[in-house]
Amino acid sequence: xxxxxxxxxxTPESATDRLSRLLTMVPWLVNRQGIDLxxxxxxxxxxxxxxxxxxxxxxxxxxxxxxxxxxxxQWEGGRVFVTNADTIARPLRLGVDEALTLMxxxxxxxxxxxxGERDAIERALAKLERATGASAAAAARVDVAIxxxxxxxxxxxxxxxxxxxxRLHLRYLVPSRDxxxxxxxxxxxxxxxxxxxxxxxWCHRAQDTRLFRMDRIERLxxxxxxxxxxxxxxxxxxxxxxxxxxxxxxLVTLRLLxxxxxxxxxxxxxxxxxxxxxxxxxxxxxxxxxxxxxLLWRLGGRGVVLSPSSVAQEVRDGARGALTAYEPITxxxxxxx
Numbered sequence: 001x002x003x004x005x006x007x008x009x010x011t012p013e014s015a016t017d018r019l020s021r022l023l024t025m026v027p028w029l030v031n032r033q034g035i036d037l038x039x040x041x042x043x044x045x046x047x048x049x050x051x052x053x054x055x056x057x058x059x060x061x062x063x064x065x066x067x068x069x070x071x072x073x074q075w076e077g078g079r080v081f082v083t084n085a086d087t088i089a090r091p092l093r094l095g096v097d098e099a100l101t102l103m104x105x106x107x108x109x110x111x112x113x114x115x116g117e118r119d120a121i122e123r124a125l126a127k128l129e130r131a132t133g134a135s136a137a138a139a140a141r142v143d144v145a146i147x148x149x150x151x152x153x154x155x156x157x158x159x160x161x162x163x164x165x166x167r168l169h170l171r172y173l174v175p176s177r178d179x180x181x182x183x184x185x186x187x188x189x190x191x192x193x194x195x196x197x198x199x200x201x202w203c204h205r206a207q208d209t210r211l212f213r214m215d216r217i218e219r220l221x222x223x224x225x226x227x228x229x230x231x232x233x234x235x236x237x238x239x240x241x242x243x244x245x246x247x248x249x250x251l252v253t254l255r256l257l258x259x260x261x262x263x264x265x266x267x268x269x270x271x272x273x274x275x276x277x278x279x280x281x282x283x284x285x286x287x288x289x290x291x292x293x294x295l296l297w298r299l300g301g302r303g304v305v306l307s308p309s310s311v312a313q314e315v316r317d318g319a320r321g322a323l324t325a326y327e328p329i330t331x332x333x334x335x336x337x
Contacts, residue, residue: 018054021044021046021054022054022057022058022061024044025044025054026058026071026082026085027085028043028044029080029082030082030083030085032080033080033081033082034079034080034081035079035080036078036079036080037051037052037075037078037079037080038078040080051080052075055073055075055080055082056073058071058073058082058085070084071083071084071085072084072085099128099131099132100132102128103125103128103129103132106121106124106125106128107125151197151214151215154214154217154220155190155197155214157220157222158187158190158199158214158220159190160222161187161222161227162187162188162189162190162227164222164227165226165227165228166222166223166224166225166226166227167184167185167186167222167223167225167226167227168184168185168186168187168199168201168220168221168222168223168227169182169183169184169185169219169220169221169223170182170183170184170185170212170217170219170220170221171217171218171219171220172212172216172217172218173216173217173218174216180218181205182205183203183204183205183206183210184203184204184205184223185199185201185202185203185204185210185212185227186201186202186204186227186228186229186230186233187199187200187201187227188200188201188202188209188229188233188235189201189235196213196214196215197213197214197215198211198212198213198214199211199212199214199217200212200235200236201229201233202229202230202233209233209234209235209236211236246285246287247285249285249286249287250285250286250287250289250308250311251270251283251284251285252283252284252285252286252292252305252307252308252311253281253282253283253305253306253307254281254282254283254284254296254303254304254305254306255279255280255281255303255304255306256279256280256281256282256299256302256303257279257301257302257303257304258277258278258279258302259302260299260302260303261278261279261280263282263295263299263303264280264282267284268284269282269283269284270282270283270284270285271283281306289311289314292311292315293311293314293315293318296315297315297318297319297322
């Protein structure tokens with residue numbers, strides 16, 4: 001094995017991202033036995049150090065615990081060989097049942113009132129139908145009915161306002177403050193993320209781009225006003241999910257004890273430092289300290305705010321307030337027997 005490893009800090013990576021890379025890496029390397037280490041790293045889009053770390057991890061992967069049941073990876077002399085990986089030597093592909101499920105889902109998506117990107121949906125369906133051949137007829141026999149409830153009507157109205165460039169007036173519920181707010185919004189797009197529909201647009205109340213969850217819109221009215229967003233309105237990058245930290249959001253540093261380190265995988269963080277005892281020190285940005293307080297109370301003492309002190313005090317005050325509600329009432333007169 002190669003002993004020398006480049007020094008330097010690496011960007012923290014979630015377990016999900018690393019697993020996804022390993023599942024792609026193994027069949028890629030199996031079909032390129034003896035490839036130069038540097039060439040393999042470049043082809044996989046990682047550093048040589050990261051590739052060596054991944055190969056080291058493969059020694060502990062397989063379908064059992066015996067040596068002949070584990071993947072064997074060697075990179076002696078700068079050339080990579082991966083063997084005993086026949087079970088995942090071929091790239092992942094959809095089975096017929098998985099392809100049919102995906103086709104039914106796409107048909108359901110196309111039936112949503114006001115849905116955009118229909119051309120992309122139709123192209124994806126056509127590719128799946130060609131790939132599955134006669135089996136695709138099973139998906140065509142499935143009838144998809146979309147509930148014509150309040151949210152479906154909101155979607156249709158939001159899409160209409162977007163197409164006609166008209167402003168929207170919303171009554172929107174803000175769960176973190178348990179209050180409904182009135183807002184005028186210039187729509188920019190309607191998007192589905194994590195099984196929820198969202199309206200993104202320029203909010204005149206906040207004077208910034210905002211993402212509104214459709215099931216939290218209590219009322220939506222299409223106005224007879226121009227709804228063209230201002231020049232400074234920018235669509236948010238939603239590749240990492242609905243939450244996107246802004247540079248001016250509050251930077252908070254947390255200490256996570258074992259049992260709470262899932263937070264660094266689940267939420268976008270700016271840095272992660274792993275300690276020998278399995279705990280972590282992480283930093284993240286937030287514009288909603290009420291949300292952060294609820295998260296820390298949920299962790300039940302396994303999460304501690306290191307900075308800023310104002311947030312730590314907010315967490316303490318909220319916890320004390322909750323405990324006070326459970327204290328017994330003293331000084332009440334005794335009831336006669």
